[in-house]
Amino acid sequence: MIRIGTVGTHWITQQLVEALALSQQYELAAVYSRHDQTAQAFAAKNHAQASYTDYATMLNDANLDVVYLASPNSLHFQQALAAIRHDISVIVEKPAVSNQGEMTALMAELAKHPHVRLLEAARNVHTPNFHALEKAVAALPTVQGATLTYMKYSSRYDNVLAGERPNVFTKEFSGGALQDLGVYPIYLAVALFGQPANVAYFPTLVATGADGKGIAILRYGDFDVTVNFGKTSNAYAWSEIYGLKETLALDSAGELTQVKAYAADGTAADLTQPDLPNPMLPEVTDFARLLQDPDDAQNAADYRRWLRWSQQVNQVLYDLRVSANLYFPADEN
Known part of the structure; x- marks a missing residue:
């Protein structure tokens, strides 16, 4: 144990x-x-x-x-x-x-x-639905871009509206929408497409000075990924990854509970895997096999990939903030 x-x-x-x-x-x-x-x-x-x-x-x-x-x-x-x-x-x-x-x-x-x-607990990239999506992306003849959305109203925003400064909405605690819900679609983009060549962030700031919502553009040379996320409103639109005539759709870039593949004629195949009893179960199961047998070849390879994703996502998050002139006190240290 x-x-x-x-x-x-x-x-x-x-x-x-x-x-x-x-x-x-x-x-x-x-x-x-x-x-x-x-x-x-x-x-x-x-x-x-x-x-x-x-x-x-x-x-x-x-x-x-x-x-x-x-x-x-x-x-x-x-x-x-x-x-x-x-x-x-x-x-x-x-x-x-x-x-x-x-x-x-x-x-x-x-x-x-x-x-x-x-190990970074980015649960969406450990789920069976992510693995199904990853295979579907690899099968596309080409990728022409993606739109990834994850926006959920935070109860802590009520505190902001009341004039308070909850940790998750303050730069002092490295908070804000990008550092919270934004991490999930950024992780998805990095895991599926790699580290982008250039990025830009267009945040909407709240009264605390942190970003409450925003749009990030990740440029991959021959295609772009648009990421829409926030904690001050709710979004119900599906996210999409564009091939040529094929399109992959996912209900949420953060929760990733449904995945569909649309063919050229518009017919949809459901790629969704069985429901999970707990959304964090796949990641703690992955981490357990690594911690119990770190020298296993597959476990070691998976760890290198997870650590690489973590480093790349961290770089993207930082570059996005710099592009928006959005700095934390932690950056001064």
Whole structure:
């Protein structure tokens, strides 16, 4: 069994813990929260072995194989770095870090700890529906572009409208739409088409100064990918990938729960795979086989691909922000 500790007690961590239980390959060894009552309540609910209010103590005392980070974006780097230095592998919620400087520092530290793995929890590219889409894209005679959409109204935007500054909508915590929902379609584009040659971002800023929604253009030389995402409204339009007369359609570039392939005559073939009991189950299953057998040839190849995607996505996110003159305090460090 893989001994895991968690950082964060919000809904995403709860969903992760439930996926871990379904996989039957992990044991929840430790829970961290800044507040003792919150840590103890989350630990009791999920039958964790221990709870902590000091992150360093958890890393020192809990005998962890891996730690899961679901803290505010701006904290990911220091928490991941500390775990790596303790020879503990890391599963970090997207985005892994705030900028390229932080990613470069993590890569340098990983080189000193060859048994440690850094894994970004971009769940959509681990799903069976992604693998079905990936095969369909590879079968297209040519690709002429794509439009990828993921837009969901955030309850925290109500707080912004009320004059507050929730973490997910502040630059101080490396927040905003691009760093949240935008990561999923960017991941999809990078995983399917590689790293773009040029990018541009056109954000709509909210009262906190962070981006609430935006449109990103990823240029691949002979085709473009338009990415539409946001946290201040809802979108119901399907995303599409364009061949010649063929078109691939997906219900959501983030959730990726339905996939269709349209032939030249307009008839649609349903490529959708069976429903998942938990949307995070495929990624924690993938991560488990890697952590349990990192030297297996397929597992090692998959890890190299996942790590490459993480580095490329981080570069794209940073380049998009630079194109929009959108900087974080983390960039100054």
